[in-house]
Amino acid sequence: MTDAAAVERARALLAENPVLDGHNDLPWALREKVGYDLERCDIAQDQSARLHTDLARLRAGGVGGQFWSVYVKAEYQGDKAVSATLEQIDCVHNLIARYPDELQLARTADEVEAARAGGRIASLLGAEGGHSINCSLATLRALHQLGVRYMTLTHNDNVPWADSVTDEPAANGLTAFGVEVVREMNRMGMLVDLSHVAPSTMRDALRASRAPVIFSHSSSREVCDHPRNIPDDVLAALAANGGVAMATFVPKFVLPAAVEWTKAAEDALRERGFDPLATSSEAKAVLQAYEEANPKPVATVPTVADHLDHMREVAGVDHIGIGGDYDGVAFTPEGLEDVASYPNLIAELLERGWSEADLGKLTWRNAVRVLRDAEAVARDLQRTEGPSIATIEQLDGAGA
Structure with missing residues (x-):
């Protein structure tokens, strides 16, 4: 059991370096449970009976920034996937407008810091799955204009230009158009998210990317041999890339017995x-x-801490973060039941000897830095490159 004094120390640390979490599925939960009717699910009230997330628990958990996932099902294809993604984006914008004293839209690292300075939770958007752009770079750019700051290249199914880890290999990584997607994301300043993708796609993306990448919600495959986790060679490559792997809490990804x-x-x-x-x-x-x-x-707080210990050892403390995946799973670890629980994890890491400086990198500074670095790469690229007008038919052949 984590010592109460360690939890209080963790809360104090999070007051200085709050959590910037990489992945929360509240928008999809609101779609499924109440059809986006925010009157019927007011997150200013206690929603612990049906959600992992509400405003009071975000505050209790020391959350200073959140990537809200604008996920849509992989079964949604073509225009249906694009429309559903827009509906998800609209949900996040409506949440921010409904709770202006608590949430603030953040499109840049500076805006993340400004939200925190103003006492609000920086709210960023992350698209989960390349099916959301329907093989269109113009659609990708439109999502960026609406505030999307990362895109997970695949979800559980392949897209025509990239392989998912939970589907049968087809592209063997990224196709030529997939490389172009990564490079256009770099040019815009949208983070390339490699959670869910096959290891071949991870490696291809790391070779193609001119900016740091992220894993928004993935843990260590060495600690738990689940395909959704990150192999050690990929973790080790993050230092040269400058990216960040954000450990997730999903029991079936972190506990081998699960x-x-x-x-x-x-x-x-x-x-x-x-x-x-x-x-x-x-x-x-x-x-x-x-x-x-x-x-x-039963996964526990130490189960997740074991992943972070290993990820720090392999990737380095500058290249790790947290992506809980709350409201995207039915089960959570004991001690990490909802968004109020982050102090329990930080307390466990304190008891394991993590320094406050290293924990500040884990919770906040690494994520902000990777945003800032991606923005700097984008500024440089935009001096010499215009928007790509490439199509999948041009790059991958007429049969794509």
Whole structure:
């Protein structure tokens, strides 16, 4: 059990260096639960009965900045994916407008710092999956204009120009158009997010990118051999790239014993007609019944800390961060139940001997630095390069 004094010390540290978290799925949860009707789910009120996130718990957790995921299902393709992404973006903008004393839109590192100085939670947007741009660089640029500051190249399924780690290999990494997507993101100052992608895609993107990359919510594959985690050779390459790997809390990604249990639980969901990612009350009831018959292995705060210890050792303390994936999962680790729980993790790391300076990098400074570095690369590139008008047909062939 984490010492109470360590938790208080963690809270004091977070007052100086708050969490800038890489991934929270609140917008999708609001879409699924209330159809974006913010009157029916007021996050200024206690939402602990149905969400991991509300304003009071963000404050209690020491969150100073959040990348709100504007995820849409990989099954959404073409114009449907683009429209759904725009609806997700609209949700975030509506949240910010509804709670102006608590949330502030941030498009740059300076705006992140300004929000914090003004006592507000810096709110950034991250698109989760290249299907959101429908193979269109103009759509990519439009998302950037609306405030999207990272794009995860794939979600659980391949896109025509990049391989996902949870799909069958097709491109064997990035296609020529995929490389062009990465380079156009660099030119705009949009972070390339490599969570969800195949290791071949990770390596291709690191070779192609002229700016730092991120992993918005991925942990260590060496510590837990789940495909959604990051191999050590990729972690080691982050130092030269300048990027940041943001450890996630998802039990099935961080606890080896949970991997097989989760596969069986997901099969139980499919048998009842639910998507494995479903977070509805009905889906949760199916999972609860399965768990009662088959007690699940329990991830804890030390489980996540083990990942961060290893990631710091391999990537270096300047290249790690936190991406909890709250409101995107049915289960959370014991002690990390919701967005109020970050102090428990920081307290655990303090007890393991992490310095306050290193923890400040983990929670805040590394994420802000990678934003600032990407912006600097974009300024340099825009002096000599205009917007790319390449198409997937031109670069990958007429059959793309």
